[in-house]
Amino acid sequence: MVLPASPRRGRLRRPDRWVIRMSISRDFSLGTVDVSLTPIERFEEFLQSRGKRVTQQRRAIVERVFSHHDHFDADSLLEQLRKHTGRHAVSRPTVYRTLTELVDAGLLRKMVLNDRAVYEHDYGYPQHDHLHCQKCNRLIEFSSDEVKEIRDAVARKHQFRVLGHRLIISGLCADCSRSKRPARRLDLI
Amino acid sequence: MVLPASPRRGRLRRPDRWVIRMSISRDFSLGTVDVSLTPIERFEEFLQSRGKRVTQQRRAIVERVFSHHDHFDADSLLEQLRKHTGRHAVSRPTVYRTLTELVDAGLLRKMVLNDRAVYEHDYGYPQHDHLHCQKCNRLIEFSSDEVKEIRDAVARKHQFRVLGHRLIISGLCADCSRSKRPARRLDLI
DNA sequence: ATTTATGCAAATCCTTTGCAAATCT
DNA sequence: AGATTTGCAAAGGATTTGCATAAAT
Numbered sequence: 001m002v003l004p005a006s007p008r009r010g011r012l013r014r015p016d017r018w019v020i021r022m023s024i025s026r027d028f029s030l031g032t033v034d035v036s037l038t039p040i041e042r043f044e045e046f047l048q049s050r051g052k053r054v055t056q057q058r059r060a061i062v063e064r065v066f067s068h069h070d071h072f073d074a075d076s077l078l079e080q081l082r083k084h085t086g087r088h089a090v091s092r093p094t095v096y097r098t099l100t101e102l103v104d105a106g107l108l109r110k111m112v113l114n115d116r117a118v119y120e121h122d123y124g125y126p127q128h129d130h131l132h133c134q135k136c137n138r139l140i141e142f143s144s145d146e147v148k149e150i151r152d153a154v155a156r157k158h159q160f161r162v163l164g165h166r167l168i169i170s171g172l173c174a175d176c177s178r179s180k181r182p183a184r185r186l187d188l189i
Numbered sequence: 190m191v192l193p194a195s196p197r198r199g200r201l202r203r204p205d206r207w208v209i210r211m212s213i214s215r216d217f218s219l220g221t222v223d224v225s226l227t228p229i230e231r232f233e234e235f236l237q238s239r240g241k242r243v244t245q246q247r248r249a250i251v252e253r254v255f256s257h258h259d260h261f262d263a264d265s266l267l268e269q270l271r272k273h274t275g276r277h278a279v280s281r282p283t284v285y286r287t288l289t290e291l292v293d294a295g296l297l298r299k300m301v302l303n304d305r306a307v308y309e310h311d312y313g314y315p316q317h318d319h320l321h322c323q324k325c326n327r328l329i330e331f332s333s334d335e336v337k338e339i340r341d342a343v344a345r346k347h348q349f350r351v352l353g354h355r356l357i358i359s360g361l362c363a364d365c366s367r368s369k370r371p372a373r374r375l376d377l378i
Numbered sequence: 379a380t381t382t383a384t385g386c387a388a389a390t391c392c393t394t395t396g397c398a399a400a401t402c403t
Numbered sequence: 404a405g406a407t408t409t410g411c412a413a414a415g416g417a418t419t420t421g422c423a424t425a426a427a428t
Contacts, residue, residue, distance in 0.1 A: 159363035
């Protein structure tokens, strides 16, 4: 993902089995990510289990969010919805509210980069970590079993019950380290 | 440091003050941290190299910050300054401005936990990562050479120039995983 | 004597909330 | 019908900034 602007993609069909499309850099194969429910179905299940309702807005948001694999923030999602959903766009508060629900439902993961919340797919997507370019803001995903091993070993030693981890390696991506312009200050990782 | 129960933006009032419960756990020896300059000296050097001035406020802040090893945020620093520096306290904007300079100078590291910026010593302090308890907010420091090795290997593979990394393992600390109360939602790590 | 810093108040930015109207089940 | 959601406008909270004054070189 390159934070400020994000690319657009086509609409989401409804395949028998949901397929993840890629668009950002990724350094591991997805293999056959096998999830029995589509994100929308999974979300509806979640909503029902909590006595919440399946509204058009919630549906529109999940569809847009899972129409392509990318990192995004509330603003970019809002803009995508305006572009793609036209007059049925969703309001900003609803976007925020739904994003929170999607995280609760385990469909999205949230992280903070440069002082704003950034989301990425979680449901049906393999666990991974990130390289973050401080200059162009690009995110590169990578996966390392060793990280998880270290994590678990350290946790065990401290009798700590792991619920997750986040590793962000920050610096300059190949392109940016070639250019002369100075990098921005290492800020909020 | 035990961070306060995180007030989510806007929804809750922030507590007037939380108690900083002694310093944090550390799982590696400091060894003989060998730095030729004291933090204040180092900072003065930095300021001079940039044509900035050594003011009483900046001095007061560095002294307070390095008077003990702990994690802190702008508010707690501000309060410490009020307590210890009495009427010569420093204003909030100056605290923020100086904190930024200290990060630039390499004296402090900044991270975001529960939606607020948290700082810790960097100068003369060994590189390390954290275990973060989602329930009590405790931070446990640990050090692992392997993390750095993995980091560098991954970076090499991507021709990525590493400037730093951040690994936060979140979950429940030993104490909290014993207790019955439910953990808070995995939020902003 | 200059120039940079400080403090105050006000502004920003992202995010959340109160409430009446609209929408689900 | 009855309950939950939505959208709007406004509020919140951490952090930043404009500007006149104070302090450092």
